[in-house]
Amino acid sequence: MKVDHEVIQTVAELSQLKIDPADLENYAQGMTQVLDLAGRMQAIDTQGVAPMSNPLDATQRLRPDVVTETNQREAFQAIAPETEDGLYLVPRVVE
Amino acid sequence: MTDFADSNWEAVIGLEIHTQLSTRSKIFSGASTQFGAAPNTQACAIDLGFPGVLPVVNQEVYRKAVAFGLGIGATIGLTSVFDRKNYFYPDLPKGYQITQLEAPIVMGGTVDITLEDSSQKTIRVTRAHLEEDAGKSLHEDFHGQTGIDLNRAGTPLLEIVSEPDMSSAEEAVAYARYIHQLVTFLGVSDGDMSQGSLRCDANVSVRPKGSTELGTRTETKNVNSFRFLERAINHEIERQIRVIESGGRVIQETRLYDPDKDETRPMRSKETATDYRYFPEPDLLPVEIDEAYIQQVREQMPELPAAKAARYVSEFELPEADARVLSSERQLASYFEQVVELSGDAKLASNWVRVELLGQLNKDGVEISDAPITPAALGTLIARIREGRISGKIAKTVFEALWSGAASDPDSYIEAEGLVQVSDSGSLEPVIDAIIAANPKQVEQLREGKGKLMGFFVGQVMKETGGKANPQQVNDLISKKLGL
Numbered sequence: 001m002k003v004d005h006e007v008i009q010t011v012a013e014l015s016q017l018k019i020d021p022a023d024l025e026n027y028a029q030g031m032t033q034v035l036d037l038a039g040r041m042q043a044i045d046t047q048g049v050a051p052m053s054n055p056l057d058a059t060q061r062l063r064p065d066v067v068t069e070t071n072q073r074e075a076f077q078a079i080a081p082e083t084e085d086g087l088y089l090v091p092r093v094v095e
Numbered sequence: 096m097t098d099f100a101d102s103n104w105e106a107v108i109g110l111e112i113h114t115q116l117s118t119r120s121k122i123f124s125g126a127s128t129q130f131g132a133a134p135n136t137q138a139c140a141i142d143l144g145f146p147g148v149l150p151v152v153n154q155e156v157y158r159k160a161v162a163f164g165l166g167i168g169a170t171i172g173l174t175s176v177f178d179r180k181n182y183f184y185p186d187l188p189k190g191y192q193i194t195q196l197e198a199p200i201v202m203g204g205t206v207d208i209t210l211e212d213s214s215q216k217t218i219r220v221t222r223a224h225l226e227e228d229a230g231k232s233l234h235e236d237f238h239g240q241t242g243i244d245l246n247r248a249g250t251p252l253l254e255i256v257s258e259p260d261m262s263s264a265e266e267a268v269a270y271a272r273y274i275h276q277l278v279t280f281l282g283v284s285d286g287d288m289s290q291g292s293l294r295c296d297a298n299v300s301v302r303p304k305g306s307t308e309l310g311t312r313t314e315t316k317n318v319n320s321f322r323f324l325e326r327a328i329n330h331e332i333e334r335q336i337r338v339i340e341s342g343g344r345v346i347q348e349t350r351l352y353d354p355d356k357d358e359t360r361p362m363r364s365k366e367t368a369t370d371y372r373y374f375p376e377p378d379l380l381p382v383e384i385d386e387a388y389i390q391q392v393r394e395q396m397p398e399l400p401a402a403k404a405a406r407y408v409s410e411f412e413l414p415e416a417d418a419r420v421l422s423s424e425r426q427l428a429s430y431f432e433q434v435v436e437l438s439g440d441a442k443l444a445s446n447w448v449r450v451e452l453l454g455q456l457n458k459d460g461v462e463i464s465d466a467p468i469t470p471a472a473l474g475t476l477i478a479r480i481r482e483g484r485i486s487g488k489i490a491k492t493v494f495e496a497l498w499s500g501a502a503s504d505p506d507s508y509i510e511a512e513g514l515v516q517v518s519d520s521g522s523l524e525p526v527i528d529a530i531i532a533a534n535p536k537q538v539e540q541l542r543e544g545k546g547k548l549m550g551f552f553v554g555q556v557m558k559e560t561g562g563k564a565n566p567q568q569v570n571d572l573i574s575k576k577l578g579l
Contacts, residue, residue, distance in 0.1 A: 061151070066119065071136040090243055
């Protein structure tokens with residue numbers, strides 16, 4: 001499958017990535033190769049094989065419903081660019 | 096009611112209900128879920144998506160989800176898998192929400208709703224899956240910036256998805272109410288809608304009556320009251336009919352219901368369609384449960400509302416409508432059952448709980464958990480009526496005294512206030528004689544066969560004795576004296 005510049009731009013937008021137009025061709029080629037590999041794998045007969053959600057042959061352990069964390073807001077917010085009244089401040093998001 | 100019911104259109108409605116599970120800690124971290132804490136004091140490194148942290152699933156979340164599944168007769172996923180749903184928003188610090196896509200914990204199941212005209216309808220549930228809630232964005236008062244509170248991030252949610260089986264706002268509300276009743280009954284959620292514990296997204300489309308094709312649907316998001324749900328759906332149905340009838344086309348989009356303006360309006364959609372790029376969550380292994388676990392959850396489940404109502408009808412011989420009221424809430428049902436137990440009279444208990452107790456609770460805006468009269472006190476009070484120790488009328492006085500706090504125990508209050516019903520004819524006869532003597536005209540009419548006048552005499556005696564006379568006995572005594 002050939003990936004064109006338009007697809008790269010769309011995917012970049014969804015991923016919130018800024019891509020230099022000069023790099024578009026490079027990404028397009030790389031991604032085409034990845035998809036070709038996926039295409040080859042797609043050809044493998046997987047009839048009767050259950051999808052694998054995790055490569056480890058184990059199941060999830062559950063934890064008891066107990067509060068174990070304490071308030072460490074100060075420590076966490078020390079590295080935040082901007083805070084006010086305990087809130088993290090970010091550029092305005094409009095619904 | 097809406098006017099579209101008479102039009103040539105019919106509506107197709109499906110609901111997605113997000114229920115907040117009432118756990119102490121979050122779904123993947125040990126941070127507290129308590130409501131109302133200062134911003135970001137309950138958001139730990141896992142909730143904040145710090146590098147190097149790993150989620151661990153809360154076992155209580157599973158127990159509650161399984162209980163819900165059993166409550167709607169669903170298939171429980173013995174192996175369930177978490178997936179990542181990727182999107183960017185500042186209140187989602189990881190850049191993805193952990194949810195369940197391909198292998199949810201609850202699959203299928205049905206809900207039987209009862210409509211106002213007593214007709215019934217079965218609504219199919221597609222699935223219910225576990226996921227984490229996002230944080231909260233505050234858009235005002237931050238100098239043009241947005242404030243983010245991540246206390247809610249990681250709060251466990253059960254998203255319950257219905258099939259598009261509903262065809263009116265009334266049905267959708269009945270379904271949502273049923274789900275609300277079920278999750279609160281099971282203790283799965285506190286169901287407090289004002290705190291966002293139950294939020295509805297409504298998928299609505301319209302089509303010509305009789306058509307089997309589905310029209311283009313819109314999704315109205317985050318409706319947090321039953322009243323708003325009804326209004327939002329009705330507005331959306333009417334809007335879509337207007338759009339189509341004026342030659343337009345309904346666009347698939349996400350809309351927001353604005354209760355202040357009482358309208359739905361489109362949320363600003365991004366220019367590019369969303370693509371959540373789901374994939375299995377690599378930080379979590381599949382969760383496996385077995386039949387023994389499911390059986391254990393089943394055994395711990397309380398009797399559900401529908402079963403309770405049926406039992407009240409068969410065991411207590413209550414009318415179905417009354418049984419439904421009494422079984423509608425867990426605390427109310429438990430209150431009623433205690434009163435029955437203590438009073439030994441289910442019918443009287445039903446009347447007193449539904450009429451007097453619920454009436455007073457309603458009037459004073461008090462929740463049943465805060466009712467000033469305990470089930471023990473009401474049960475005793477009813478037992479005294481039954482034994483003939485006090486009349487129903489006096490019982491109301493005692494009830495009021497208990498409610499206002501003037502009395503704490505019915506028996507001592509009845510004793511102290513001398514409210515015991517007068518049943519010995521020795522003290523009643525002089526009163527009756529005096530009333531007969533004072534009303535010769537009425538006596539004459541009663542003798543002539545005006546049976547209705549008996550009520551007048553009994554009333555007079557009751558008035559004279561301050562309601563303490565036994566009405567049946569007064570009736571008998573008067574009949575005897577007048578030779579009726």
